[in-house]
Amino acid sequence: MKEILREQLNHVRKNRPLIHNITNYVTVNDCANILLACGASPIMSDDINEVEDITSICGGLNINMGTLNQNTVPAMLLAGKKANELGHPVILDPVGVGASKYRNEVASQLLKEVKFTVIRGNISEIKQLALGSGTSRGVDADVADTVTDQTLDQTITFAKAFAKETGAVIAITGAIDIVTSKEQAYVIYNGNPMMSQITGTGCMLSAMTGAYITANSSTPLEATIASLCAMGLCGEKAFNRLTKQDGNATYRNYIIDEIFHLTGESLEEGAKYEMR
Amino acid sequence: MKEILREQLNHVRKNRPLIHNITNYVTVNDCANILLACGASPIMSDDINEVEDITSICGGLNINMGTLNQNTVPAMLLAGKKANELGHPVILDPVGVGASKYRNEVASQLLKEVKFTVIRGNISEIKQLALGSGTSRGVDADVADTVTDQTLDQTITFAKAFAKETGAVIAITGAIDIVTSKEQAYVIYNGNPMMSQITGTGCMLSAMTGAYITANSSTPLEATIASLCAMGLCGEKAFNRLTKQDGNATYRNYIIDEIFHLTGESLEEGAKYEMR
Amino acid sequence: MKEILREQLNHVRKNRPLIHNITNYVTVNDCANILLACGASPIMSDDINEVEDITSICGGLNINMGTLNQNTVPAMLLAGKKANELGHPVILDPVGVGASKYRNEVASQLLKEVKFTVIRGNISEIKQLALGSGTSRGVDADVADTVTDQTLDQTITFAKAFAKETGAVIAITGAIDIVTSKEQAYVIYNGNPMMSQITGTGCMLSAMTGAYITANSSTPLEATIASLCAMGLCGEKAFNRLTKQDGNATYRNYIIDEIFHLTGESLEEGAKYEMR
Numbered sequence: 001m002k003e004i005l006r007e008q009l010n011h012v013r014k015n016r017p018l019i020h021n022i023t024n025y026v027t028v029n030d031c032a033n034i035l036l037a038c039g040a041s042p043i044m045s046d047d048i049n050e051v052e053d054i055t056s057i058c059g060g061l062n063i064n065m066g067t068l069n070q071n072t073v074p075a076m077l078l079a080g081k082k083a084n085e086l087g088h089p090v091i092l093d094p095v096g097v098g099a100s101k102y103r104n105e106v107a108s109q110l111l112k113e114v115k116f117t118v119i120r121g122n123i124s125e126i127k128q129l130a131l132g133s134g135t136s137r138g139v140d141a142d143v144a145d146t147v148t149d150q151t152l153d154q155t156i157t158f159a160k161a162f163a164k165e166t167g168a169v170i171a172i173t174g175a176i177d178i179v180t181s182k183e184q185a186y187v188i189y190n191g192n193p194m195m196s197q198i199t200g201t202g203c204m205l206s207a208m209t210g211a212y213i214t215a216n217s218s219t220p221l222e223a224t225i226a227s228l229c230a231m232g233l234c235g236e237k238a239f240n241r242l243t244k245q246d247g248n249a250t251y252r253n254y255i256i257d258e259i260f261h262l263t264g265e266s267l268e269e270g271a272k273y274e275m276r
Numbered sequence: 277m278k279e280i281l282r283e284q285l286n287h288v289r290k291n292r293p294l295i296h297n298i299t300n301y302v303t304v305n306d307c308a309n310i311l312l313a314c315g316a317s318p319i320m321s322d323d324i325n326e327v328e329d330i331t332s333i334c335g336g337l338n339i340n341m342g343t344l345n346q347n348t349v350p351a352m353l354l355a356g357k358k359a360n361e362l363g364h365p366v367i368l369d370p371v372g373v374g375a376s377k378y379r380n381e382v383a384s385q386l387l388k389e390v391k392f393t394v395i396r397g398n399i400s401e402i403k404q405l406a407l408g409s410g411t412s413r414g415v416d417a418d419v420a421d422t423v424t425d426q427t428l429d430q431t432i433t434f435a436k437a438f439a440k441e442t443g444a445v446i447a448i449t450g451a452i453d454i455v456t457s458k459e460q461a462y463v464i465y466n467g468n469p470m471m472s473q474i475t476g477t478g479c480m481l482s483a484m485t486g487a488y489i490t491a492n493s494s495t496p497l498e499a500t501i502a503s504l505c506a507m508g509l510c511g512e513k514a515f516n517r518l519t520k521q522d523g524n525a526t527y528r529n530y531i532i533d534e535i536f537h538l539t540g541e542s543l544e545e546g547a548k549y550e551m552r
Numbered sequence: 553m554k555e556i557l558r559e560q561l562n563h564v565r566k567n568r569p570l571i572h573n574i575t576n577y578v579t580v581n582d583c584a585n586i587l588l589a590c591g592a593s594p595i596m597s598d599d600i601n602e603v604e605d606i607t608s609i610c611g612g613l614n615i616n617m618g619t620l621n622q623n624t625v626p627a628m629l630l631a632g633k634k635a636n637e638l639g640h641p642v643i644l645d646p647v648g649v650g651a652s653k654y655r656n657e658v659a660s661q662l663l664k665e666v667k668f669t670v671i672r673g674n675i676s677e678i679k680q681l682a683l684g685s686g687t688s689r690g691v692d693a694d695v696a697d698t699v700t701d702q703t704l705d706q707t708i709t710f711a712k713a714f715a716k717e718t719g720a721v722i723a724i725t726g727a728i729d730i731v732t733s734k735e736q737a738y739v740i741y742n743g744n745p746m747m748s749q750i751t752g753t754g755c756m757l758s759a760m761t762g763a764y765i766t767a768n769s770s771t772p773l774e775a776t777i778a779s780l781c782a783m784g785l786c787g788e789k790a791f792n793r794l795t796k797q798d799g800n801a802t803y804r805n806y807i808i809d810e811i812f813h814l815t816g817e818s819l820e821e822g823a824k825y826e827m828r
Contacts (some may be wrong), residue, residue: 024318025301025577026308032578032751037800041692042751044578053652069323071347071623072630096319142318181652197536199308199318242795246518247536248313249529253801260749260799267291301577302596303583345599347623372595376605416593473812474585475594521793523812525805526590 005271006264008083008216008226013039015113017214020058020083020137021207022046022076024066024095026174028254030206031064037094037260038230046072051079056086060214062207063110064093073106080114089117089213089220092168093206097121099130111166117213117220120171120206123147123155130162147176156185156276169189169220171209173202177228181221189272190232192239197248201255205231208259229271234258236270279491281547282540284492284502289315293490294336296359297483298322298352300342303476306528307340307483313466313536314506316487322348336490337549338483339386340369340378349382354369356390365393365496367465367480367491368444376405387442391498393439393489395446396482399423399431406438415460423452432461432552445486445500449478453504457497464501465548466508468515473524477531499506503544505547512546557823560768560778565591569766572610573759574598574628574668576618576647579752581802583616583759590782598624603631608638612766614759615662616645617655624661625658632666639671640823641765645758648681658670663718669772670726671766672716672723672758675699675707679697680697680713692748699728708737708828721776723761725754728779733773738773740777741824742784744791749800753807758782760811786810789821 022032028044037041037242045054048071050073055061060081063076091112091167107129110116110187119129123139135166147155156178164229177188195201211229216223238254246254294317299307304320311318313356321330323509324347331337339352359366368390373383383405394407398417402542407514423431432454435446440458448454471477494501514530522530567581570593575583580596587594600623607613613635615628628679635642644666649659659681664670671681674693707730711722716734724730730739747753761779770773790806798806 024320026304028578029581031749033801033804036749036751037291043651044576045648045652046619049622050652050654051385052391052621053654065576067320067322068326070325071621084637096321099319099333100321100326102326102329102760116806161517197312198304199312210643244535245530245533246531249532249536253529254803255798257797257799259799300596302580305581343598344598344602346601359784372597375595376597376602378602378605379600419804473588475588521806521809521813523809525585525808525812528585529805 002268002271003115004222005226005229006268007228008212008223009089009262009264011213011215012163012182014120015215016041017059017211018043019058019060019062019206019210019214020045020055020079020209021062022072022079023203026066028205030200030204030256032258034204034208037209037256038208039210041185048075048078051075052082055079055088058213060061060210062091064095064201064203064206064212065074065097065106067093068103068106070103077113080110081185084115089217090114090205091118091120091210091213092242093127093203094129097125114167118169118171118209118224119166120209122174123172126162130158130232141174145230147172147174147178152187156180157265161183169224171228173205173223173228177189177232179221179225179228184221185276186225186273187276188228190231190236194237194239194251195235198252225273226267229273230259230262230267233267233270234262278544278547279291280498281502281505282498282544285506285543286539287491288487289500291336291491292317292470293489294319294333295336295338295483295486296318296321296331296355298348298355299338299340299479302342303479304386304533306476306480310480310484310535311487313532314484314487317430318495322351324351324354325400326432327351328358331355331358333363336365338484338486339371340479341369341382342371344379344382344477348393352386353389356386360391364548365493366390367394367396367482367486367489369479370397370401370405373401391426392442392444394445394447394485395442396449396485398450399448402446402448404436416448423448423450432456436461445496447500447504448482449504451506455497455501455504460497460503463551463552464504464508464550466505466512469510470515470527474528486532490504501549502543505549506535506538508545509543509546510538554820554823556774557778557781558820560775561782561819563767563813564763565598567767567828568593569597570609571612571614571759571762572597572607572631573614574603574615574624574631575616576734578618578654579755582752582756582777585808586756586811587763589808590760590763595734597642597709598627600627600630601625604634604701607631607634607640608723610703611726612761614760615659616647616755618647618713618755620655620658628662629665632662638669639676640770641757643670643672643756643765644668646673646677648683656680657687668718668720670717670721670723670761670776671718672725672761674726674754675724678714678724679720682710692780693726699726708732708771709817712737713825723776723780725757725780729784731773731780736773737828738777739828740780740784742781742788744787746786746803750804769795771812777825779820781825782811782819783823785819786814
């Protein structure tokens with residue numbers, strides 16, 4: 001399997017997929033830079049007059065609900081449907097779903113009208129999407145929802161059911177990451193707690209996963225695992241570079257820098273995951 | 277008093293307040309990262325369909341007029357009123373007021389319809405708000421308005437009157453910072469001139485002050501002083517880290533990094549201010 | 553000529569021009585910071601209610617089509633016409649033109665209704681503007697369009713014709729940069745290939761060029777050459793600072809840092825260009 005992760009990364013660097021991002025204005029620059037760092041090319045566009053054209057010239061689509069806006073929602077739907085029509089991979093990052101009624105409604109509509117290849121969020125967001133419950137603390141997962149060794153099996157069962165329902169690979173990220181199809185489940189142990197002290201690690205991960213599933217369109221499960229291992233591993237490597245004076249701003253830069261230099265071999269060596 | 281500053285900081289780290297930001301798209305990422313750095317959590321949301329929900333799950337609200345937009349103004353008003361209703365602290369950063377008639381009108385409306393806990397701006401912005409005059413050089417204070425030793429007492433008198441009129445703590449920042457309630461005035465000497473060569477130091481300061489007044493809701497004056505001293509002190513510390521080759525981009529990162537590591541003890545030791 | 557470049561830079565540092573930017577939300581923070589780094593002041597504003605006021609208090613205008621939006625297009629037109637009326641220099645960065653029908657239409661309208669002092673883009677974007685053709689790979693130039701030693705003369709001829717048609721200085725940037733008026737042509741060899749792995753080097757260059765042509769309003773050709781040489785040279789200098797672990801995030805910061813420290817003497821010494 002580890003060799004498979006290496007291949008996923010190498011395909012991104014080789015194919016240089018062009019990714020259409022409809023995303024929030026908070027972390028958009030980091031999303032663009034991490035896409036370039038991993039070997040892909042970003043284009044950000046969210047106007048209804050052009051999203052179908054833009055999606056058509058791209059290989060994949062990343063929809064991120066971060067700073068959700070009524071002007072952008074129709075663009076998300078148009079682009080999502082167009083990408084489906086063209087057979088392009090589409091990833092959904094339901095940022096902050098559960099934090100407002102409006103986000104819940106938009107998320108429901110997106111799930112109804114667009115077929116997603118991957119859905120990636122924290123445990124609270126995914127619970128909200130799947131069950132209409134899940135407590136939420138703004139854009140962060142609620143402590144009550146934290147995945148622990150005790151709740152891991154239960155969470156996997158729930159994620160597989162949601163994968164079956166949506167036809168998407170489900171990626172639940174946090175201290176422990178879970179990736180499931182309707183049948184298979186993987187648990188990933190890469191990462192560092194300080195990653196949660198940077199804004200946008202989740203958004204960056206979703207953008208990069210968009211590139212991975214586009215460059216590896218026949219293996220979305222493996223591509224998602226590879227992207228999550230890559231992000232977590234680079235979070236570890238970047239943390240090791242920090243001096244005593246470096247804080248979250250430098251850490252953000254170093255994570256992107258590590259993604260820039262990550263090789264398939266290094267990913268293969270550093271990935272920590274298991275099948276469950 | 278210095279121990280009081282330490283307490284303000286410690287309360288932020290302990291309470292981890294969730295801050296709702298309606299802010300500009302220029303410096304929004306830095307605002308999110310500095311909120312995380314100081315121990316708070318950011319959420320950015322500006323759509324009228326959800327701002328009331330978002331404000332309701334947060335502890336405080338930060339309204340920043342940076343890239344003022346007619347779609348966002350109604351959201352600022354809705355969120356501001358909701359926060360008032362819930363008794364949440366609200367901070368206003370009237371970026372660039374005086375630079376256009378539109379900004380002046382929106383600022384007037386905000387002051388009329390929303391009760392602010394703190395209003396923070398440069399001297400030109402605060403003069404414009406309070407007096408309808410004050411010259412402006414875009415988003416920077418005009419040289420003609422600069423607070424000097426000669427004009428300090430006069431500026432304090434004016435700020436106290438504006439504090440009385442609005443019921444808010446008034447924070448005027450620049451080479452010398454002034455913080456007043458209607459009765460008390462403090463002058464802060466922390467900071468470094470190079471901070472004005474980075475975009476967003478003002479915005480970051482307002483966002484962080486939003487966290488300080490939320491975690492210390494019964495002491496808005498002291499919380500504001502603590503936040504201003506913290507920012508200025510970290511500007512000094514970050515400046516000391518700079519090598520000869522480092523410029524404003526690295527300086528920005530180092531300031532956030534210093535906020536990330538700032539302790540109550542360090543703030544207590546480094547704060548330079550006096551009561552006037 | 554080299555002394556002329558030095559003067560262009562010195563005028564920016566001395567005059568500190570205030571630049572009005574209507575630009576995309578992806579790279580806007582970097583644009584603001586590079587304007588500060590080069591000695592100018594940025595203001596970002598895109599609402600139709602205020603763009604005329606804002607342009608009036610500024611010295612120059614930078615229109616960037618990055619995340620093109622139907623709400624912002626009327627603001628671009630209003631601001632552009634106002635700047636023309638006031639005799640302010642205006643620069644157009646037609647980001648991604650060719651990638652959608654909508655971008656092509658908006659670009660045409662801008663060219664028809666606003667007189668630009670400089671138009672800066674990659675070869676695919678400029679071909680699209682001038683000829684309505686030019687292949688496009690999202691926001692990057694297409695390989696098929698790459699300027700080589702073989703196609704250089706032909707590209708210069710085409711750029712001169714477009715300069716004549718529009719009355720603007722035409723700047724085509726890539727591995728080799730070309731700057732032409734209707735009569736003169738210069739080729740610039742500064743830069744580093746890794747600059748294309750950062751999002752926003754083009755946007756930053758356009759913003760900075762806006763400052764250069766504003767501080768040197770009687771010499772737009774020379775000002776544009778100076779800005780392009782400065783950017784390329786700082787790309788070289790920043791690249792030399794990179795350690796083995798530094799990637800594109802650190803590189804971005806270092807480029808801005810180098811612009812911050814660049815002197816007229818250093819620009820004079822490092823500029824690599826020739827008249828053709």
